[in-house]
Structure formats: C-alpha cells, structure tokens
Amino acid sequence: MSKRVYNFNPGPAILPLPVLEEAQRDLLDFKGSGMSVLEVSHRGKAYEELHNETETLFKELLGAPADYRVLFMGGGASAQFALVPMNFLPAGAVADYILTGSFAEKAFEEAARVGEVHSAASSKATHYDRIPRPDEIQLSPDAAYVHITSNNTIFGTQWPVLPEFPGVPLVADMSSDILSRPFDVSKFGLIYAGAQKNLGPSGVTVVLISPEMLAKVNKNLPVIFQYTTYAKNNSLYNTPATFAVYIVNLVLKWLKANGGLAAMEQRNREKAALIYDALDASGGFYKGHAAKEFRSLMNVTFRLPGEELEAAFVSEAKQLDLIGLKGHRSVGGMRASIYNAMPVEGCRALADFMRDFAKRNG
Amino acid sequence: MSKRVYNFNPGPAILPLPVLEEAQRDLLDFKGSGMSVLEVSHRGKAYEELHNETETLFKELLGAPADYRVLFMGGGASAQFALVPMNFLPAGAVADYILTGSFAEKAFEEAARVGEVHSAASSKATHYDRIPRPDEIQLSPDAAYVHITSNNTIFGTQWPVLPEFPGVPLVADMSSDILSRPFDVSKFGLIYAGAQKNLGPSGVTVVLISPEMLAKVNKNLPVIFQYTTYAKNNSLYNTPATFAVYIVNLVLKWLKANGGLAAMEQRNREKAALIYDALDASGGFYKGHAAKEFRSLMNVTFRLPGEELEAAFVSEAKQLDLIGLKGHRSVGGMRASIYNAMPVEGCRALADFMRDFAKRNG
Numbered sequence: 058m059s060k061r062v063y064n065f066n067p068g069p070a071i072l073p074l075p076v077l078e079e080a081q082r083d084l085l086d087f088k089g090s091g092m093s094v095l096e097v098s099h100r101g102k103a104y105e106e107l108h109n110e111t112e113t114l115f116k117e118l119l120g121a122p123a124d125y126r127v128l129f130m131g132g133g134a135s136a137q138f139a140l141v142p143m144n145f146l147p148a149g150a151v152a153d154y155i156l157t158g159s160f161a162e163k164a165f166e167e168a169a170r171v172g173e174v175h176s177a178a179s180s181k182a183t184h185y186d187r188i189p190r191p192d193e194i195q196l197s198p199d200a201a202y203v204h205i206t207s208n209n210t211i212f213g214t215q216w217p218v219l220p221e222f223p224g225v226p227l228v229a230d231m232s233s234d235i236l237s238r239p240f241d242v243s244k245f246g247l248i249y250a251g252a253q254k255n256l257g258p259s260g261v262t263v264v265l266i267s268p269e270m271l272a273k274v275n276k277n278l279p280v281i282f283q284y285t286t287y288a289k290n291n292s293l294y295n296t297p298a299t300f301a302v303y304i305v306n307l308v309l310k311w312l313k314a315n316g317g318l319a320a321m322e323q324r325n326r327e328k329a330a331l332i333y334d335a336l337d338a339s340g341g342f343y344k345g346h347a348a349k350e351f352r353s354l355m356n357v358t359f360r361l362p363g364e365e366l367e368a369a370f371v372s373e374a375k376q377l378d379l380i381g382l383k384g385h386r387s388v389g390g391m392r393a394s395i396y397n398a399m400p401v402e403g404c405r406a407l408a409d410f411m412r413d414f415a416k417r418n419g
Numbered sequence: 420m421s422k423r424v425y426n427f428n429p430g431p432a433i434l435p436l437p438v439l440e441e442a443q444r445d446l447l448d449f450k451g452s453g454m455s456v457l458e459v460s461h462r463g464k465a466y467e468e469l470h471n472e473t474e475t476l477f478k479e480l481l482g483a484p485a486d487y488r489v490l491f492m493g494g495g496a497s498a499q500f501a502l503v504p505m506n507f508l509p510a511g512a513v514a515d516y517i518l519t520g521s522f523a524e525k526a527f528e529e530a531a532r533v534g535e536v537h538s539a540a541s542s543k544a545t546h547y548d549r550i551p552r553p554d555e556i557q558l559s560p561d562a563a564y565v566h567i568t569s570n571n572t573i574f575g576t577q578w579p580v581l582p583e584f585p586g587v588p589l590v591a592d593m594s595s596d597i598l599s600r601p602f603d604v605s606k607f608g609l610i611y612a613g614a615q616k617n618l619g620p621s622g623v624t625v626v627l628i629s630p631e632m633l634a635k636v637n638k639n640l641p642v643i644f645q646y647t648t649y650a651k652n653n654s655l656y657n658t659p660a661t662f663a664v665y666i667v668n669l670v671l672k673w674l675k676a677n678g679g680l681a682a683m684e685q686r687n688r689e690k691a692a693l694i695y696d697a698l699d700a701s702g703g704f705y706k707g708h709a710a711k712e713f714r715s716l717m718n719v720t721f722r723l724p725g726e727e728l729e730a731a732f733v734s735e736a737k738q739l740d741l742i743g744l745k746g747h748r749s750v751g752g753m754r755a756s757i758y759n760a761m762p763v764e765g766c767r768a769l770a771d772f773m774r775d776f777a778k779r780n781g
Contacts, residue, residue: 062453066460069661077447077455084443091424091740093439095620095666098428098743131493131622132643135657139641167641253658258457260493260622260660279501279529281494295497296615298622298660299431304457378453381460 063403066381067210067394068254076307094303099296107306114309121242128264128287129297134232134251138164142171144274150201153177158185158209185212187348202226208234211385213358214351234355238322246270255396257308261301321397328395328404329354335408342415360390379407425765428743429572429756430616438669456665461658469668476671483604490626490649491659496594496613500526504533506636512563515539520547520571547574549710564588570596573747575720576713596717600684608632617758619670623663683759690757690766691716697770704777708750722752741769
C-alpha cells in the first residue's frame with residue numbers, strides 16, 4: 058500500500074479508505090460487466106439498482122419520512138443557491154435568510170437576484186463567530202421559506218441544535234455536515250448538500266425534499282431547473298453524474314457498516330474534542346475563531362500568534378503528513394476539516410502536533 | 420487483466436483502456452500526494468495544474484482561437500439547453516433552432532420557456548432521418564443566435580459539413596461528436612458538450628465560448644448561471660467536478676498521443692465504414708435509419724426485419740461481448756455508438772457478427 062496522509066482539506070476532502078479501495082477494484086470491471094464503473098449506461102440495470110439503492114440508503118440513514126424524495130442534481134450547492142428561490146420564491150413573497158457565514162451570504166445574494174429576500178439574523182458583526190440566538194431571529198410574516206446553513210465551513214461554526222420555525226418551510230444547506238449527526242428530517246422542507254465534504258467527490262449535489270415543497274415548485278422555469286423534473290424521473294431525466302453517485306453509494310454503505318449517524322456523531326465529538334482540547338489547553342497560544350458553544354464538529358478554525366508562526370505550523374504539519382490545514386483567507390490561521398471519513402488517529406496526530414508546536418514556540 | 424467487452428452504449432460510454440488504467444493507479448495516490456485524485460483540493464496546486472492543462476489541451480486539439488475560453492460546468496447538456504437562451508436571448512429577440520433530433524427538440528422547447536424561438540428547419544417529417552439542406556433553412560432576420568446539434572445520438576445522423584451563418588452567432592450542442600473530427604472553431608460563438616460520450620464520465624459539461632459571446636451575457640441572471648462567472652474565475656468560482664475534469668484530461672492526452680483530431684476522423688471513418696458496409700451488403704436485411712449522406716460516424720442506427728429478430732440480435736451479440744446495441748425506443752432497432760474510444764476491432768467484430776447473423780436469419 059502506498060503512503061496515506063491525513064487530509065484536512067475542506068472539500069474535496071478525505072474519503073474512507075475502504076471506499077477508495079473498492080472504487081479502485083471497480084475501475085476496470087464493474088460487477089463483472091467487463092466495463093468500468095465510469096462506462097456503464099445510466100439506463101442499464103446495474104446502474105439503476107445502484108442509483109435506487111443510494112436513494113434508499115440515504116433516507117434510511119437519515120431516518121427521513123417515506124414520502125420525502127432524494128434527488129441527484131448537478132452544479133454544486135452554488136446552483137441550489139439560485140434554484141431554491143427560482144422554485145420557491147414567487148413574485149410578491151419574501152424569503153428569510155439567516156446569515157452565519159460566507160456560503161449563507163452567497164445564498165442570500167443569489168436569492169436577491171431572483172426575488173425579495175430578508176436577512177432574518179446575521180452574525181456578521183462579530184465576523185461570523187457564532188450562530189444567532191433564537192431571540193435575535195426576526196422572521197418576516199408569511200415568509201416563503203427560511204434558509205439556514207447548518208455548518209459554516211469557512212468560519213468553523215455549527216448550529217448546536219437545528220432550529221424550527223413552525224408553519225414556515227425550512228430550507229438548509231447541509232453541504233458540510235450532512236450525515237455527521239442524527240436530526241429530525243421531518244422539520245425540513247428541503248435539504249441540499251454538495252457531495253464533496255461528507256458524501257463523496259465533487260460533481261453531484263444530493264437534495265432531500267418534502268412532498269409539500271414539491272407541490273410548490275414554480276412551473277414556469279426551464280424544465281431542467283424544476284425540482285419536480287428530478288422527482289418525477291427519479292433523477293434520470295438526463296444523465297446524472299453516475300460515478301459520483303456510485304461513490305456516494307459506497308460512502309453510505311461504509312457509514313451504515315460503521316454504525317450510522319449516532320455512531321458518527323459520537324466519533325465526531327470525540328475527534329473534535331481532541332483538537333479543541335489541545336487548543337483550550339494551550340494557554341492562549343491557539344485562539345479559536347468560533348465562540349465555544351457554536352464550535353463546529355466538522356471544521357476547527359484557529360489562529361496562532363502571528364502569521365509567521367502560522368506559516369511554520371502549516372509547513373511543519375505537512376512534514377508530518379498533516380495536509381490542508383491552511384485556513385480560508387477571510388478568517389486566516391488554520392482550519393482542520395474533520396469530516397466523517399477523518400479517522401480518530403488523524404485528529405490525535407494533529408492534537409499531538411499542536412501541543413508540541415506550542416511548547417516549542419509558545 | 421479482467422475481461423473487457425465492446426461497449427456500444429450511447430453514453431456514459433466506452434473510455435480508452437489506458438485512461439482507465441491510469442485512473443485506477445491514481446485512485447489511491449494521486450501523483451505521490453498520499454491522497455486519492457478524488458480527495459485533492461480544487462484549490463491545490465496539483466489540481467489547478469491539471470485543470471489549466473485540460474483547458475489548454477482542449478483548445479489545442481480543436482485548434483481554437485487563443486481568445487476563446489474553455490469552461491467546466493455542471494448539470495449536463497440539458498442545463499445548457501436552458502442556459503444558452505437565459506444568457507443570450509433577450510426579450511424582444513428571437514433565437515433560431517434547427518431541429519434534427521430529440522435533443523435539438525429538447526433544446527428548442529427549453530428555450531421556448533425562456534424567450535421567443537423559431538424553428539428554422541426541421542427534418543421531423545421524415546422522422547429525423549436527415550439534416551436539412553441549406554435551402555431549407557429559413558433564418559429569422561436578426562436572430563440572437565442559431566442553434567444546431569452537430570450529431571444526433573438517437574437517430575444516427577450528423578452534419579456532414581458544419582454550417583455557417585455569417586453575421587449570426589452559431590451555437591452548437593456537440594455532446595456526441597466533439598473531438599471526433601477537425602472543424603473550424605472560429606465559426607462558432609459557443610459549443611457545449613456533455614462529457615459522457617467523447618470526453619469522459621458524466622458529471623461535467625465542457626463549454627467553448629468566444630469573447631463576443633461572453634460580452635453578450637445577460638447580467639440579470641443568478642451569478643452561477645452566467646457564463647462570465649466561469650470565465651472570470653477560470654471555472655473555479657465554486658467546486659468543479661474535479662474527478663470528471665481529471666478523466667477528461669487523461670482522454671485528451673490519449674487523443675493527442677494517438678494523432679489528434681485528423682487521425683481520429685480517419686479512424687472514425689474506417690470504423691463506421693466497417694459497420695455501414697456490412698449493413699449495405701446485407702441485401703436489405705439491415706435497414707439504416709439515416710439517409711446515406713447524413714449517416715453519423717458516431718452512432719450507427721439500423722433495423723432488422725421484425726422485433727423478434729432484433730431481440731435475438733441483441734441477445735446473441737451480448738454472448739459475443741458486444742454490449743449496448745439496443746436502439747432508443749423512439750427509433751427502435753439497433754444503435755451502435757462508436758465514439759473515439761471504440762477500437763477498430765470492436766467495429767470489425769460487430770460487422771462480422773452482422774454478416775453472420777444475416778446469413779443465418781436472412
């Protein structure tokens with residue numbers, strides 16, 4: 058086996074090793090077909106079974122209501138930023154957005170190009186270091202929907218408990234924490250997630266949508282931009298990203314074999330605690346960006362005393378095969394992305410290095 | 420090595436074996452990074468080099484003008500059916516479509532949901548068995564653009580010579596014959612191609628666009644749907660389908676190593692002739708769907724005397740590892756998709772089988 062590093066990149070991100078090994082085996086011959094998994098027809102039996110199994114597994118793992126639909130779409134979460142208002146924000150209505158980071162802002166700005174939007178709450182004033190408290194959230198009367206971002210990849214914050222807004226459809230971008238913990242899907246009208254963090258490779262976006270939302274889809278859009286087109290045609294109206302769906306399928310099976318979402322949450326808490334503990338015990342050498350109670354279990358963001366030390370940190374970490382730790386330019390410092398597929402050992406190795414580095418440079 | 424069949428599926432389709440073998444090697448460790456090619460960051464140097472090289476190679480192989488831009492987009496060619504009119508068909512203008520098959524029709528219908536469209540010519544009356552002659556094409560005065568489909572996957576027809584309409588921007592869906600023969604890119608304003616036929620796996624659409632078209636993009640769209648967003652950000656505004664782009668990169672290198680587009684055309688003519696000759700020499704046992712002068716070099720469509728014989732043909736072919744020959748339901752009969760990656764030997768094996776089957780059943 059070749060060397061394997063600990064990949065802390067924010068996405069495309071680390072995938073489970075058994076998934077990669079199986080994909081490698083199937084790359085020349087998928088299920089004895091004499092064809093690569095990259096070559097099989099999306100209309101063939103082998104792919105259709107895999108496609109349907111992926112939908113079923115996704116719903117099963119999330120405990121989604123039976124009448125919710127799983128859709129495989131293209132264009133990334135960024136396309137969803139536009140498709141959500143195009144489908145669900147009619148003229149004369151207003152959509153509420155809770156602004157908790159860069160991607161929430163992007164979703165808000167894109168929706169503003171489509172219709173009327175309202176910022177129901179924002180933590181921008183404190184550089185998105187936290188999630189707004191319930192009493193800070195000012196919903197519009199009769200909002201078409203409320204949009205949230207469950208985990209903020211760049212700033213390293215996460216809704217500790219996902220909110221509820223009875224009577225208003227809740228739409229969530231869960232790109233960076235989908236399947237990382239159990240939650241009640243039935244509170245959501247629509248959930249979307251670009252695959253490249255917790256689900257698979259980039260190139261497919263998984264959408265989970267309620268029947269009530271499907272009934273509200275704007276029928277005056279191009280057919281390819283209506284969620285109903287995907288629901289009615291089982292995401293086979295046009296050619297889906299078959300290989301990306303295949304990898305998602307393998308990731309879901311790995312997740313199920315490893316205990317499902319409850320086990321993932323426990324493991325994710327353990328992993329995050331290793332790093333946050335090293336941070337908190339550093340006597341102020343490391344400074345977390347996120348307010349403690351809103352710390353993300355997926356993306357740990359922190360600064361060091363000065364950019365020179367930060368550059369040294371990244372460079373020394375790399376020598377130890379701890380890769381992808383440089384933070385996003387809008388926050389600076391470090392970011393350790395520790396999605397489901399990151400092993401506990403990776404987080405322990407990072408925490409050990411953090412202690413060692415602080416001792417030598419503190 | 421495992422058994423390898425001849426895969427005549429229309430897309431996702433056969434890929435060059437050396438491409439699959441290299442992808443298999445990189446699947447656990449990409450360029451010694453200790454990460455799978457599925458895991459590398461789209462902001463990292465290794466991926467960015469590959470991304471840029473893919474753009475350069477694509478333009479080089481096509482001999483595209485230096486100021487044309489290559490874009491990697493999501494959503495398939497079906498998304499382009501909507502994006503082209505959204506970007507280039509302003510209110511008050513009209514766009515001309517030449518209808519040569521099912522996908523041309525879909526593009527036309529999708530555009531009709533966006534703005535005013537005009538059918539400049541159609542071969543629907545003869546079940547899309549041919550490409551309209553120049554004197555049959557009635558352009559609108561001052562059309563915003565003319566849209567063509569260069570090869571019709573389902574009906575098995577192809578423009579023998581690509582048309583020119585001086586003064587009107589020409590937009591082409593080349594999903595099923597891109598890179599199969601040389602042509603003059605400078606005659607086109609925009610070319611798009613879903614990757615899953617001649618370029619790579621499904622999940623990425625490659626767009627080639629002129630500076631004149633980029634200057635015309637509708638700025639009132641969601642940002643993610645403006646071609647300029649991809650051009651300005653080198654298709655890295657959001658996360659591209661990195662693995663799909665990687666496979667496209669390998670396919671382009673394979674193509675270049677095998678002589679480029681002129682060599683491809685020669686080989687494609689040789690391959691298609693093997694099958695069409697078997698068809699023409701069958702004394703009417705096989706009946707081609709396409710009129711002779713518009714026969715596609717990519718998709719060969721033909722019928723047999725009766726559906727029972729057709730079912731027997733598919734089933735016996737499968738025994739000989741000739742896979743994916745059943746035609747589209749709208750045409751019936753057989754379809755052999757013989758894109759660049761199909762070896763001459765595959766076409767010869769099919770032609771041999773056709774002769775043998777006709778002898779036994781004619």
